[in-house]
Amino acid sequence: MVQINPDLCKNCGYCVKFCPKKVLATGQNRNRRGQFYPVMTDEAGCITCAVCAMMCPEGAIEVTEGGANT
Numbered sequence: 001m002v003q004i005n006p007d008l009c010k011n012c013g014y015c016v017k018f019c020p021k022k023v024l025a026t027g028q029n030r031n032r033r034g035q036f037y038p039v040m041t042d043e044a045g046c047i048t049c050a051v052c053a054m055m056c057p058e059g060a061i062e063v064t065e066g067g068a069n070t
């Protein structure tokens, strides 16, 4: 599963852009830094490839086994 720590996010958009399954999207809410942060839009579509976590320059995303498709 994908865990996003909203308060570390600086809204660079890399995770949203590079997710091969396009299951992340920039959300409607702001974090404590005043930035919009990504949300999971389709948990079942995530393949837990961890590209989002690798792309994130802030270390705001953690991907663990145990998602819907693992």
Ligand code: SF4
Pocket: 002, 018, 019, 020, 021, 022, 023, 024, 045, 046, 047, 048, 049, 050, 051, 052, 053, 063
């Ligand atoms: S683990 Fe892969 S498929 Fe899942 S949200 Fe991250 S980049 Fe997308």
Ligand code: SF4
Pocket: 004, 008, 009, 010, 011, 012, 013, 014, 015, 016, 037, 038, 052, 055, 056, 057, 058, 059, 060, 061
């Ligand atoms: S890659 Fe990290 S810092 Fe950039 S939008 Fe995604 S969660 Fe936020």
